[in-house]
Amino acid sequence: MTSSTAGSNTPWHARGPGQPHRAVRSTVLWGVTYAGFALVCVRSGTPLFLGPAASEPSWLGWAGVALGVLSTLSGAAVLRYGLRPALRGLLLALCALAGLAAFGLLMDVITLLFGQGVDGRASAANHVLAAAGALLLATAARPVDRPRDDDRAPAPSAASGAVHLAAWAGTLAFLPYAGMKLVWACGGTFAGVSGAQMREASRRNGASDLWLALESRGLDATVLLAAVGVFLLWGLVRPWGQVFPRWTPALRGRRVPRWLPLTPALLGAATLAPYGVLGTAYSALATAGVMTMRRGDFPSSDDALLVAWIGTAAFAVYGLALTVCARSYWVRTRRSPVPAGRIG
Numbered sequence: 001m002t003s004s005t006a007g008s009n010t011p012w013h014a015r016g017p018g019q020p021h022r023a024v025r026s027t028v029l030w031g032v033t034y035a036g037f038a039l040v041c042v043r044s045g046t047p048l049f050l051g052p053a054a055s056e057p058s059w060l061g062w063a064g065v066a067l068g069v070l071s072t073l074s075g076a077a078v079l080r081y082g083l084r085p086a087l088r089g090l091l092l093a094l095c096a097l098a099g100l101a102a103f104g105l106l107m108d109v110i111t112l113l114f115g116q117g118v119d120g121r122a123s124a125a126n127h128v129l130a131a132a133g134a135l136l137l138a139t140a141a142r143p144v145d146r147p148r149d150d151d152r153a154p155a156p157s158a159a160s161g162a163v164h165l166a167a168w169a170g171t172l173a174f175l176p177y178a179g180m181k182l183v184w185a186c187g188g189t190f191a192g193v194s195g196a197q198m199r200e201a202s203r204r205n206g207a208s209d210l211w212l213a214l215e216s217r218g219l220d221a222t223v224l225l226a227a228v229g230v231f232l233l234w235g236l237v238r239p240w241g242q243v244f245p246r247w248t249p250a251l252r253g254r255r256v257p258r259w260l261p262l263t264p265a266l267l268g269a270a271t272l273a274p275y276g277v278l279g280t281a282y283s284a285l286a287t288a289g290v291m292t293m294r295r296g297d298f299p300s301s302d303d304a305l306l307v308a309w310i311g312t313a314a315f316a317v318y319g320l321a322l323t324v325c326a327r328s329y330w331v332r333t334r335r336s337p338v339p340a341g342r343i344g
Contacts, residue, residue, distance in 0.1 A: 023139040027091075028075035030133050035068025037129060041122055048126050049101065051119035064126070067097055071133065075140060088141050095137035099270055101130035106271035114211045114221055131267070153255055153335050156239035159328040167237045170321025174226045177314040180307070181220040191307050192299035201297045229268065229318065235261055236325040242333060258333050265326035269319055276316025283308045 041048045042061035049064075050056040074090050081087070105127035108118045118124040158164075180190050187195040199215050211221050235241030241261060244251035286293040286305055298304040 021140070023136055024075050024078050027133075027136045027140045028072050028079070030129075030136050031068045031070070031072030031075060033068070034129050034133055035065050035072065037125070038062075038064030038068055041126075046122045047120060049123060051123045064101065067094065067101065067133075070094055071098075071137060078140065083141070083143055088143065091137050091141035095134050095141065098130045098134035098137055102127050102134055103271060103274070105131050106267050109267075110225065114208050153333060156242040157332055158239055159237040159325065159332065163237055163324055163328045166321040166324040167233050170233050170318040170325070171230050173314045173317035173321075174230065176310050178223045178226055180310055181223045182218075185215050185220040185223070186218045191303040193297065193303070197297070226314075229322075232261060232264060232268070233318075233322060233325055236265060236322075236329040241329070258330070262326060262330060265322055265329070269323040269326055271319070272315045273319030273323055276312050276314070276319050279308065279312030280316045283312055 038048055038061055040046075042058065042065065047056040048061045050060075070090075071094050074087060074094060078087050078091070104123070108124045108127055111118055159167075183190045184193070184195040184198040189195070193201075195215075199212060202215065203212060214221050214224075242256055244254050244256060246252055282291065283293070283305060285291040286301075286308070293301045293305045293308060295301050296304050298307065
């Protein structure tokens with residue numbers, strides 16, 4: 001075996017500082033960019049996380065600066081000393097913090113998709129930058145070999161039975177939510193609020209013309225998004241989610257790039273799972289009388305609590321199911337030099 005061949009099989013984190021992985025270099029660049037962006041927001045008094053309508057404490061902005069600086073220093077240390085266990089742990093911790101900073105990106109995408117404006121440009125930009133940073137930090141922390149030419153993607157396969165149960169749970173969790181929304185979209189009354197009153201509340205809260213037009217035709221935008229989410233869920237667990245369908249002649253039979261389903265899956269899981277779990281916990285405390293549910297646009301707190309249970313439970317179960325299914329897809333589609341068996 002020649003020296004060049006041996007070097008190509010050496011993990012990137014074990015190589016000398018002269019051959020750094022591009023993800024680590026990108027992480028350093030991202031850290032500098034994010035720290036500078038957060039510092040500008042702090043100095044100008046622009047809310048970085050909560051949007052212009054909220055009163056954001058200054059320490060949150062400085063926390064963003066610290067996240068960027070620590071990411072820069074950690075990446076530089078990996079370039080210099082390799083991926084030591086302590087540095088890998090630090091990168092993963094920073095990845096988790098960047099993921100928290102990106103919370104709300106999915107909501108920004110949804111509002112823009114339906115022609116509505118985001119709460120704040122700075123906070124929306126922060127969500128995008130933080131999500132990019134979380135991806136880079138996670139990639140930089142992976143102690144894996146570089147892909148070899150003989151590595152092959154495994155044949156399309158289905159997830160295990162347990163993962164299929166998670167997909168069914170995520171699907172069925174949306175049925176009460178979709179039913180509630182469709183009652184309002186069709187002009188009916190639920191929880192003391194009629195469809196007309198709900199449309200008026202949407203208009204008052206700044207819903208776009210597209211959103212209102214869908215509701216006036218008996219279509220609720222969130223139900224349509226739920227249907228897309230269920231489609232994504234089953235694409236992650238069934239073999240057809242790994243190849244392009246027959247009705248795409250140019251791509252028929254080709255493998256679906258892993259990032260295509262995993263990007264929305266990870267984004268959705270990181271947003272909906274914590275939102276749903278925390279919302280369900282709040283609803284439970286309100287049901288027990290420990291906290292008071294605000295009435296909002298509903299006739300009573302009990303009506304608002306009923307709607308909260310339906311919505312937060314759906315998001316919690318679906319978000320957790322999406323997490324399980326995304327992990328299964330990640331493992332089952334991982335390239336390997338040997339044929340992969342059934343992994344769930």
